[in-house]
Amino acid sequence: MKPRQRTSPTARRHAAAPSSRRRMLVMGGVLAVASLALAARAFDMQVVRKDFYQNQADARILREVPIAVSRGTIFDRNGEPLAVSTPVVSIWANPAEVLDNxxxxPALAKAIGMDADALKQYLAQRSEREFVYLKRQMPPDAAQVVLDLGVPGVNGQREFRRFYPSGPVMAHVLGFTNIDDHGQEGLELAFDDWLAGKEGRKRVIRDRQGHVVEDLELVRAPQPGRDITLSIDRRIQFLAYNELKNTIQQSDADSGSIVILDVRTGEVLAMVNWPTYNPNALRGSDPSSRRNRAMTDVVEPGSTIKPFLMAAALSSGKYTPTGPMVDTGNGNFYYISHTIRDTHAYGLLSPTGIIAKSSNIGAAKVAMTLDTGLMSDTYRAFGFGNSTNSGFPGEASGYLKPGKSWGMLEKAILAYGYGLNVTPLQLANGYATIADNGVMHLPTFVKGSDNEPKQIIDPKIANELVQMMVAVTQPGGTGAPYAWIPNYGVAGKSGTAHKATAGGYSKNNYSSAFAGIVPASSPRLAAVVVIDNPRKGSYYGALVSGPVFVKVLDGALRLLDVPPDNIGRWYVGGPLQGQNGLTGTKQPTVETVDDAPVEGATP
Structure with a gap:
């Protein structure tokens, strides 16, 4: 057996040398491969898929954000602001970032007025989103308190909120906007495109907490909303609001409306409804109180329609203000199984007397002598059965049957205001047309906007109608002394109509109206007051609506500096004088309640 040979340390070192070189070579190869891999990855990211990664980075850093714009201001005709936009701040958050803190x-929840657990649950349910609102439209000071908490992921966004200085007084005319400042009702909706403007856009860089650190470029310049000046006179509107509200509350009525027009232009100077609402605090308001009843609700006009019947009668050539006389008998007229009644036995009445005494029988007998086409065309020419085209959202057209379908009884009933329905605005516009020498203007809510006036009836006839209606407010007329304005001549007509119900007409529910023109000698204003279902005191139009007309128009004439035309006299002289004992006494006639066109419906 050979002995084992022992190797020296030097020999062992020489033997290990090739092994170290191999390791170095292997490590070098690994590093080379890794370098190539990194280079390939860098090439892939920076060249092959550059756009993808750039977009991913931009999505986390670059943002295109809106630039809020202020909605245009709405002014009254005298430059008083009626609707303005005020700056507010909406608090928003990235749910995931907030939940990480x-x-x-608890502090965040308290600052925005929420329960902490509810806020946590709200954020957890939306944790996959990057943007949620926490609180909309906070006052800037209150919003700054929230932002000063420094909660990661919580930010503020500047917006605008609509404010209405006149509150419920202007509510039905102006309407309101939603939380995004878009018009929802009224003129805010009608002129939304004009008022809203267009928000701008800009590209910004945000840090990881969502704060803007740099504005990069303006993508689209903001276009602020444009202002608009209405025809409404805020002073007259307040006056009308107070008088209408007081009368409805005192008479325990369901609702009411008043409309006042400038007869020379068709401009709406005031439009008020009750009940109303506060557009600054919509939550909890009754939706029915938001209706602009002067535009959307219709009524049967009762005796307020009689001047338009007389317009047809005078146009026919068969009648003048003084004749021929019409025999109204003993106050009861039986025709085709229907009894038409007056409250008194008036006997012979002139056409002016029929207006002054509000004789249903006289109106019916005049209508029976007229050509059906002429009567129908006259009603339609004054706008009944068609929208006024005022541009107000939701405006009703009213209803009037085609004339070719009218029978003799229908003509008689239409003569004293049943069988058709109108809006208060339509009725006011009809009276304004008579007042302006028979020229019709389209009603408008914009100051200085008079669109293509149209001659409806002969100016001579229009002037005669005004004088015939003056007789209503003279001694012996149904409007005296309730519709008398000191030192101003008033031409008007009252109307008291039974309200329609399912299957007929109510015996005890009424629509009470007064429509008039002032000053009578040189008309400037036309107005209609409608009170729905007064329960306390009288229900006659002259007694309920007449005083509202007087108080509001008396104030309006003075506010507009309209000179008096009747100084020192109790009434304006007219064609009624000396006829049928209708002058010489200041004792008022009890007003006729216009008979409902069904048996048994009258008192």
């Missing part, structure tokens, strides 16, 4: 949730 759960210890700050």
């Amino acid at each position: 759960e210890d700050k949730l």
Whole structure:
């Protein structure tokens, strides 16, 4: 057996040398491969898929954000602001970032007025989103308190909120906007495109907490909303609001409306409804109180329609203001199984007397002598059965049957205001047309906007109608002394109509109206007051609506500096004088309640 040979340390070192070189070579190869891999990855990211990664980075850093714009201001005709936009701040958050800082949730919740647990649940349910609102439209000071908490992921966004200085007084005319400042009702909706403007857009860089650190470029310049000046006179509107509200509350009525027009332009100077609402605090308001009843609700006009019947009668050539006389008998007229009644036995009445005494029988007998086409065309020419085209959202057209379908009884009933329905605005516009020498203007809510006036009836006839209606407010007329304005001549007509119900007409529910023109000698204003179902005191139009007309128009004439036309006299002289004992006494006639066109419906 050979002995084992022992190797020296030197020999062992020489033997290990090739092994170290191999390791170095292997390590070098690994590093080379890794370098190539990194280079390939860098090439892939920076060249092959550059756009993808750039977009991913931009999505986390670059943002295109809106630039809020202020909605245009709405002014009244005298430059008083009616609707303005005020700056507010909406608080928004990235739910995931906020939840990562759960210890700050209680303070955040308290600052925005939420329960901490509810806020946590709200954020957890939306944790996959990057943007959620926490509180919309906070006052800037209150919003700054929230932002000063420094909660990661919580930010503020500047917006605008609509404010209405006149509150419920202007509510039905102006309407309101939603939380995104878009018009929802009224003129805010009608002129939304004009008022809203267009928000701008800009590209910004945000840090990881969502704060803007740099504005990069303006993508689209903001276009602020444009202002608009209405025809409404805020002073007259307040006056009308107070008088209408007081009368409805005192008479325990369901609702009411008043409309006042400038007869020379068709401009709406005031439009008020009750009940109303506060557009600054919509939550909890009754939706029915938001209706602009002067535009959307219709009524049967009762005796307020009689001047338009007389317009047809005078146009026919068969009648003048003084004749021929019409025999109204003993106050009861039986025709085709229907009894038409007056409250008194008036006997012979002139056409002016029929208006002054509000004789249903006289109106019916005049209508029966007229050509059906002429009567129908006259009603339609004054706008009944068609929208006024005022541009107000939701405006009703009213209803008037085609004339070719009218029978003799229908003509008689239409003569004293049943069988058709109108809006208060339509009725006011009809009276304004008579007042302006028979020229119709489209009603408008914009100051200085008079669109293509149209001659409806002969100016001579229009002037005669005004004088015939003056007789209503003279001694012996149904409007005296309730519709008398000191030192101003008033031409008007009252109307008291039974309200329609399912299957007929109510015996005890009424629509009480007064429509008039002032000053009578040189008309400037036309107005209609409608009170729905007064329960306390009288229900006659002259007694309920007449005083509202007087108080509001008396104030309006003075506010507009309209000179008096009747100084020192109790009434304006007209064609009624000396006829049928209708002058010489200041005792008022009890107003006729216009008979409902069904048996048994009258008192």
